[in-house]
Amino acid sequence: MKQYRVPFFEALARVLAEHNIELTVAFGEPTIEEATKGDSATLSHQISRPVKNYWLFNGKLLIQNVCQEIIRSDVVIVEHANKHLVNYPLLLGARLGLKSLAFWGHGYNRQARKSGFEEWLKHQTLNMVGWWFAYTQGTADYLKRNGFPSDRITVVQNSVDTSSFEAEVSAISEENRSALRLRLGILPGDLVGLFCGSLYGDKKLHFLVDAARLLREQIPNFHLIIVGDGPERDNLRHYVGSDEWIHIVGSQFGFEKAVYFGVSDVVLNPGLVGLAILDAFVAALPVFTTDIPVHSPEIEYLLPGVNGDVTPFSLQEYVDAVVRYLHDPALRARLKEGAKASAARLTLDVMVANFKHGILAFLDQSGRRGR
Secondary structure, eight states, X not given: OXXXXXXXXXXXXXHHHTTXXXXXXXXXXXXXXXXXXXXXOXXXXXXXXXXXXXXXXXXXXXXXXXXXXXXXXXXXXXXXXXXXXTHHHHHHHHHTTSSEEEEEEOSSOTTOOOOHHHHHHHHHTTTSSSEEEEXXXXXXXXXXXXXXXXXXXXXXXXXXXXXHHHHHHHTOOHHHXXXXXXXXXXXXXXXXXXXXXXXXXXXXXXXXXXHHHHHHHHOTTEEEEEEOOSTTHHHHHHHXXXXXXXXXXXXXXXXXXXXXXXXXXXXXXXXXXXXXXXXHHHTTOOEEEEOOTTOOGGGGGOOBTTTEEEEOSXXXXXXXXXXXXXXXXXXXXXXXXXXXXXXXXXXHHHHHHHHHHHHHHHHHHHTOTTO
């Protein structure tokens, strides 16, 4: 269970209980690789059902012993993923009218590098459930284009709990900002771009550094701060070399992370954009990325000209867009305000409410509510 999902499930359980609906969340242990990330957690015992994972074929297929939980449930919601072998008997049961089944997910994987059969199989199962909980409106549109009824789709507006980060950002003082600038050698009036995320290939880190160097040529007081860690850390340090105005500071958490956002003017993330976009918006920072096919569904939250920009995957066009933003006070003010407004709209409370309404509607549609 990912840490960022715990507040969602706990809140969803509370609001469903108000309607006399019991939520049970069955989940397995993380893989060794996932465990090393240190971001796994557990739920309160009232809703938590830890189960044993059995991985096959080097992690390609997963068996979970969830039979008891399935039998006692009125509706079952599962991730739309080929690897979950439990999905296939559930799909058969749904087809035979034995169990009410819903999918939750992307609909399709923007980051997939799959065989034709795997993508075909995922596509074939899209319409074999009674309800869909779509991550974003884009997922819902994809489902409708592929024949799934729109009145059986709930757009959950995938989010995380940003309330703690919002409080930390609000608590930043000018003294906090000055101390960090002094430590990094950033002078008052210098312009700062921020990258915050895992360091791996899809983040296009060389592109990020190349863009920063071109920005520095046009804006001599420009700095880039890189927050995060990952498998590309050493490669990145080597690529940055002796550029002291590029500050690689490693992973940061809590208030310390918030202060890095507090001294920045813009978030630069030319590679994969995911849920971390919400942190940027909470800090009223626009996000600049590129139009590449590996983004997570949350890329839909980035609205060019409103809370950031999406350029072609062209170094010069990306740099030109960032320069325009940094040189135009009116544009900076407008995009910052747009980012702040987006944060107020993309909240965990909204996601929980959407999911609750979807579950209630699914129970009504399947005739199982109030049984």
